[in-house]
Amino acid sequence: MNWLFFLLLLVAGSAWAGEAKPMGDDPAVEARLKQLAGELRCLVCQNQTLADSNAPLAEDLRREVREMIAKNMSDREIIDFLVSRYGDFVLYRPPLKTTTVLLWAGPFVLLIGGGVALAVTLRRRQRVIVENAVITDEEHRRVERLLSPGVKES
């Protein structure tokens, strides 16, 4: 009985297995589209790429990009086409300009600032410990006794 069930599963599996139908016919065009669309932001659902989004606008833009690829336009030209209409916002990797300097340099500025702050704090704390430690002679002798080999604290 079990083998029959297993066979049924296999048959059923193969019935709906298979790759999603590609939107276009030319695999080379689709490959370029996929690679380009992964770099571009969908404007409707802003945290998805143009490749991931199912928004109608994303579909339209993919169609537009597909046609531009078919017309043999370069990646640069296609991206310029979109940026001229939707601004730098469509790019997941915005260009380095005066308005985006903070965006690009910000993390490094924070990292360096944090490192400097950490170094300063550590150095200051070390100095405080070394200079302000008050140890009596009795404590000194006890430490030496504890650190010398073979001595047990009674």
Added chain:
Amino acid sequence: MSRFLLPLTIFAVMVGFLAVGLTLNPREIPSPLIGKAAPAFSLPQLHDDGKTLSLDDMKGQVWLLNFWASWCSGCRTEHPILMDLARSGVAPIYGMDYKDQKHEALAWLDQWGNPYQVVAVDAAGRVGIDYGVYGVPETYVIDKQGVIRYKQIGPLDDETVTKKILPLIQELQAK
């Protein structure tokens, strides 16, 4: 006291940045088309598909281009404002029926009223892409030379119309 000053300052600056961030609308993406020539189009008219509407038809006047659709709820929201604008006659409003069904668009205008001089049909949304439309409604103010001067993303409201759009139209008409 002074040891709390630095963290407190950093905290205050962060709160300042976040407070400003909260008031920004992430859906409003500044259009690179402001100050540029409006993209050309030539599309069939909704009420008479034998006729076309093209950008050159509006040359020499200050006009509004409103992208809308019968399926768009924001268009319903701003519709009374467009009707008021049309009644006041300050500037002609041209409609762009964006990715819509013709009979539904016509029924929508019949039901709620038609503020547009002419409505063109952008069934595939291509002209929308040329104008950088990513969500209807969107409204453009275009000057006599055919340059885009203002873009409203989302529904128009009374404040925007009285404070921004009407003064801009007057300024552009005076030129």
